[in-house]
Amino acid sequence: MEEQFNEIENNHDIPEQEDTEKIEILSPPMLIEVDEELIQEFSELIRLKSVSVLANLLYDLYPADIAHLINRLSSEEGEYLFNLLDAEIGGEVITMLDEAQRASLYEILGKHRLSSIINKLDSDDATDLVSEMPAQIAEQVLESLDKPTQSEVQELLQYEPTSAGGLMAKEFVAVFANDTVNRAIAAVRKASKTMKEIYNVFIVDETGKLVGDLRLKDILLHSPQKKVRNVMNRDVITANVFLDQEEVARLFKKYDLVILPIVAGDGTLVGTISHDDIVDVMEEEASEDMYKMAGSDAAEIEKKSPLEIAKMRLPFLLASMALSLCTGIVISMYNQTLSRLIILASFMPVISAISGNTGLQAAVIMVRGLSTGHIAVADWKKKWWQEMRAVWTMAIVCGVVLGLVAGIWSQHLMIGVVVGSSMFLSMSTAATMGTLIPVLSKKLGFDPAATAGPFETTFQDIIGVSIFLTLSTLLLRLV
Amino acid sequence: MEEQFNEIENNHDIPEQEDTEKIEILSPPMLIEVDEELIQEFSELIRLKSVSVLANLLYDLYPADIAHLINRLSSEEGEYLFNLLDAEIGGEVITMLDEAQRASLYEILGKHRLSSIINKLDSDDATDLVSEMPAQIAEQVLESLDKPTQSEVQELLQYEPTSAGGLMAKEFVAVFANDTVNRAIAAVRKASKTMKEIYNVFIVDETGKLVGDLRLKDILLHSPQKKVRNVMNRDVITANVFLDQEEVARLFKKYDLVILPIVAGDGTLVGTISHDDIVDVMEEEASEDMYKMAGSDAAEIEKKSPLEIAKMRLPFLLASMALSLCTGIVISMYNQTLSRLIILASFMPVISAISGNTGLQAAVIMVRGLSTGHIAVADWKKKWWQEMRAVWTMAIVCGVVLGLVAGIWSQHLMIGVVVGSSMFLSMSTAATMGTLIPVLSKKLGFDPAATAGPFETTFQDIIGVSIFLTLSTLLLRLV
Numbered sequence: 015m016e017e018q019f020n021e022i023e024n025n026h027d028i029p030e031q032e033d034t035e036k037i038e039i040l041s042p043p044m045l046i047e048v049d050e051e052l053i054q055e056f057s058e059l060i061r062l063k064s065v066s067v068l069a070n071l072l073y074d075l076y077p078a079d080i081a082h083l084i085n086r087l088s089s090e091e092g093e094y095l096f097n098l099l100d101a102e103i104g105g106e107v108i109t110m111l112d113e114a115q116r117a118s119l120y121e122i123l124g125k126h127r128l129s130s131i132i133n134k135l136d137s138d139d140a141t142d143l144v145s146e147m148p149a150q151i152a153e154q155v156l157e158s159l160d161k162p163t164q165s166e167v168q169e170l171l172q173y174e175p176t177s178a179g180g181l182m183a184k185e186f187v188a189v190f191a192n193d194t195v196n197r198a199i200a201a202v203r204k205a206s207k208t209m210k211e212i213y214n215v216f217i218v219d220e221t222g223k224l225v226g227d228l229r230l231k232d233i234l235l236h237s238p239q240k241k242v243r244n245v246m247n248r249d250v251i252t253a254n255v256f257l258d259q260e261e262v263a264r265l266f267k268k269y270d271l272v273i274l275p276i277v278a279g280d281g282t283l284v285g286t287i288s289h290d291d292i293v294d295v296m297e298e299e300a301s302e303d304m305y306k307m308a309g310s311d312a313a314e315i316e317k318k319s320p321l322e323i324a325k326m327r328l329p330f331l332l333a334s335m336a337l338s339l340c341t342g343i344v345i346s347m348y349n350q351t352l353s354r355l356i357i358l359a360s361f362m363p364v365i366s367a368i369s370g371n372t373g374l375q376a377a378v379i380m381v382r383g384l385s386t387g388h389i390a391v392a393d394w395k396k397k398w399w400q401e402m403r404a405v406w407t408m409a410i411v412c413g414v415v416l417g418l419v420a421g422i423w424s425q426h427l428m429i430g431v432v433v434g435s436s437m438f439l440s441m442s443t444a445a446t447m448g449t450l451i452p453v454l455s456k457k458l459g460f461d462p463a464a465t466a467g468p469f470e471t472t473f474q475d476i477i478g479v480s481i482f483l484t485l486s487t488l489l490l491r492l493v
Numbered sequence: 494m495e496e497q498f499n500e501i502e503n504n505h506d507i508p509e510q511e512d513t514e515k516i517e518i519l520s521p522p523m524l525i526e527v528d529e530e531l532i533q534e535f536s537e538l539i540r541l542k543s544v545s546v547l548a549n550l551l552y553d554l555y556p557a558d559i560a561h562l563i564n565r566l567s568s569e570e571g572e573y574l575f576n577l578l579d580a581e582i583g584g585e586v587i588t589m590l591d592e593a594q595r596a597s598l599y600e601i602l603g604k605h606r607l608s609s610i611i612n613k614l615d616s617d618d619a620t621d622l623v624s625e626m627p628a629q630i631a632e633q634v635l636e637s638l639d640k641p642t643q644s645e646v647q648e649l650l651q652y653e654p655t656s657a658g659g660l661m662a663k664e665f666v667a668v669f670a671n672d673t674v675n676r677a678i679a680a681v682r683k684a685s686k687t688m689k690e691i692y693n694v695f696i697v698d699e700t701g702k703l704v705g706d707l708r709l710k711d712i713l714l715h716s717p718q719k720k721v722r723n724v725m726n727r728d729v730i731t732a733n734v735f736l737d738q739e740e741v742a743r744l745f746k747k748y749d750l751v752i753l754p755i756v757a758g759d760g761t762l763v764g765t766i767s768h769d770d771i772v773d774v775m776e777e778e779a780s781e782d783m784y785k786m787a788g789s790d791a792a793e794i795e796k797k798s799p800l801e802i803a804k805m806r807l808p809f810l811l812a813s814m815a816l817s818l819c820t821g822i823v824i825s826m827y828n829q830t831l832s833r834l835i836i837l838a839s840f841m842p843v844i845s846a847i848s849g850n851t852g853l854q855a856a857v858i859m860v861r862g863l864s865t866g867h868i869a870v871a872d873w874k875k876k877w878w879q880e881m882r883a884v885w886t887m888a889i890v891c892g893v894v895l896g897l898v899a900g901i902w903s904q905h906l907m908i909g910v911v912v913g914s915s916m917f918l919s920m921s922t923a924a925t926m927g928t929l930i931p932v933l934s935k936k937l938g939f940d941p942a943a944t945a946g947p948f949e950t951t952f953q954d955i956i957g958v959s960i961f962l963t964l965s966t967l968l969l970r971l972v
Binding site: 292323342 | 529555557561565678681682685688690691692708709710711712713714728730745746747748749750751768769771772773775776779780782783784786787788789799800802803806807809810811813814816817818820821822824825828831832835836838839840841842843845846847850851853854856857858860861865869871879882883884885886887890891894895898950951954958
């Protein structure tokens with residue numbers, strides 16, 4: 015800040031706002047919070063149809079907050095409010111609405127308003143909206159779009175939504191390697207009119223292949239007459255247009271990227287993915303791991319119909335039921351033992367709960383570690399050994415405590431020994447399975463999150479109960 | 494790209510590299526993958542001490558890949574390789590190493606090398622390293638740091654690591670509202686020497702209060718003679734230095750931020766948090782939810798000693814054990830029923846597994862929704878009703894299937910009816926509890942992830958088994 019500044023003579027064909035001389039007190043920016051009170055206030059104003067007051071209030075809100083507000087209002091109130099927005103703000107707001115709210119807007123807005131909104135959006139957001147519209151509306155809207163937007167959306171619709179191509183936007187700033195820095199500046203200025211955020215200028219050769227990039231701060235450093243090829247950064251991280259979004263997210267995380275250029279098979283620059291799209295992907299992937307471990311799917315939150323949700327979860331529950339019936343069969347094989355010592359039935363839930371938990375803890379560490387890349391499949395032995403040492407420590411404590419409880423409760427030393435050692439053994443097998451099943455799944459190409467979780471817990475049940483009842487039967491023979 | 498470009502006369506005191514005229518073929522950038530083969534190759538070269546070959550190979554790798562490589566090598570090999578890096582690259586690499594690998598580097602590097610590395614880092618990374626060093630080493634290193642770095646690190650060490658202050662860096666570009674755009678450009682140029690990424694120039698008043706910002710692309714649009722106050726953006730999102738990192742992450746996600754200015758209570762600009770720090774926070778928060786639901790903690794992956802892991806998980810397992818012993822007590826109260834109809838014991842695992850799963854599915858949806866902000870506490874009734882309708886559908890299917898299995902297996906119609914209706918009832922209560930416990934926890938200020946999960950599953954066990962055994966006892970009275 016203290017450095018002598020450099021005079022740069024500016025070209026005057028750029029429109030500038032008036033440099034007013036009035037001395038105005040500047041105040042720090044304030045964020046208006048959308049709380050219950052504000053929601054009530056809007057609701058009331060909508061009822062009174064106070065358009066000008068509403069417009070004024072909306073003007074002070076960020077699009078994300080307007081979206082949040084509309085999501086919290088009734089769908090009629092939300093539609094009324096949305097209709098007060100211009101196409102520009104409307105576009106930003108609509109992408110952030112709940113899917114249900116958006117679905118009802120598609121029905122009422124009409125193709126002209128919808129296409130004028132979509133024309134204002136970046137191509138990736140535009141494509142997302144068009145692809146979720148009912149087929150008939152989508153077709154009409156697509157037809158009424160501006161030609162450039164239309165062709166971009168049509169191109170992007172070709173890609174798998176969870177691939178790099180499905181995430182990318184067609185908007186980027188690019189110049190040729192033989193252009194000057196000044197040309198790059200001109201390109202940024204031109205693109206500024208339609209792009210909200212610009213971080214880099216990408217550099218391509220005559221055939222459109224990406225050969226480098228230039229950050230905006232670097233543009234400010236170099237003489238405008240320099241050729242871009244001599245000042246550009248050549249170590250650009252890129253991703254193929256077909257790369258899966260999970261891998262794309264990993265690149266962002268690993269290399270701290272703010273924007274990632276996407277290339278076709280021949281190296282041609284075809285689009286870019288920006289950091290804010292990746293934040294959503296990461297959240298989605300994390301949620302998906304959790305949902306899968308609970309035997310559901312991330313897609314569930316999107317589905318609104320109970321029947322659809324039931325359809326998604328039922329196969330899992332029925333499979334889980336079949337598996338736990340096996341535990342039932344094991345128990346029925348030991349009916350004699352149980353009948354003679356009915357108190358044993360009281361310890362079965364403890365043994366299956368604790369070994370189930372132990373298995374789940376081990377599995378969560380592995381699933382999450384494999385998914386974030388903190389754990390490599392090749393490291394499984396180290397991880398397993400680390401887990402086992404922790405679990406043996408816990409298994410000794412749990413075994414002794416439960417053994418004491420069982421011994422005192424039954425007033426029978428041997429029952430204490432059997433219960434305690436069953437606890438120890440089933441915790442050890444649980445930890446082993448919890449660590450190895452995710453690794454094995456990953457190796458065989460399955461999703462570790464889908465194979466771990468309750469399936470594993472149920473499987474662990476069978477093992478735990480078998481160990482316990484076998485030991486108990488042996489005990490009865492001895493006594 | 495096609496626009497006429499504007500001539501900007503550049504000041505010549507900025508050092509420029511030679512504009513070489515040789516025509517060189519530009520090739521698309523290539524990412525070298527760190528695979529087993531490369532790791533073997535490095536391992537062999539380290540054994541042979543081929544310093545120059547290693548240096549050449551390292552030169553082609555990104556810091557993130559060098560870190561990945563060192564993590565996969567033995568700790569001696571890793572140290573050897575790290576010693577070949579200069580302070581600049583070494584600094585980038587060290588922040589990305591596994592904690593264990595870093596801990597051994599602290600021991601061997603010596604305070605001079607360590608402080609020369611830390612001098613090159615951004616203040617947030619520097620602070621993270623100093624705070625994890627053993628106290629004695631940290632003190633020595635802190636003393637040998639350059640004065641500016643030293644005072645920045647000392648300031649940042651004051652903040653809670655999970656607060657905005659603990660995440661922020663002291664490096665940012667700021668000019669006064671009454672400065673010219675040209676002054677802002679000069680500030681960016683000066684800062685470029687030490688800052689890797691610059692996205693914005695922040696604008697402060699005479700007292701240091703943040704009053705606006707200017708994106709780099711906007712700087713390129715305006716005449717350098719303009720006053721910054723007349724062209725700046727005034728709607729800047731800011732966060733207080735004490736805000737929790739989870740809230741900070743939510744701001745990034747909601748407003749698609751790339752950088753967030755952090756202010757003190759009086760509005761003074763004190764630092765900035767950038768998008769890449771937030772990616773780590775988001776991943777951490779998602780993992781934490783998962784770990785907590787499994788009765789562990791995100792801190793676990795950081796801990797290497799099995800004893801530490803056991804200490805962290807044991808209280809949870811023991812509490813869970815106490816809770817499942819209650820299930821055992823319930824069972825023992827119905828010992829008579831069980832002795833008379835021992836086949837009932839075979840259905841207990843199914844009922845507790847399926848109702849446990851149903852509860853977990855409902856809980857995961859709520860925990861994740863509350864945590865990402867997709868579900869508001871105020872919406873709980875809507876969510877509960879939606880969940881119930883899905884669960885009733887599933888409970889009818891599961892109840893009928895299990896009832897048929899039980900009826901056929903036991904050759905007794907009434908047992909089928911009892912088992913089937915117990916399944917239906919325990920699934921319904923499980924879904925209710927799974928939805929309401931996270932909401933209630935959130936309302937009471939507890940972490941929904943910590944109260945849901947296995948505790949809930951175990952609790953559900955007690956209810957499921959009680960329903961089942963009570964119905965069975967009633968049946969026996971009737972028969």
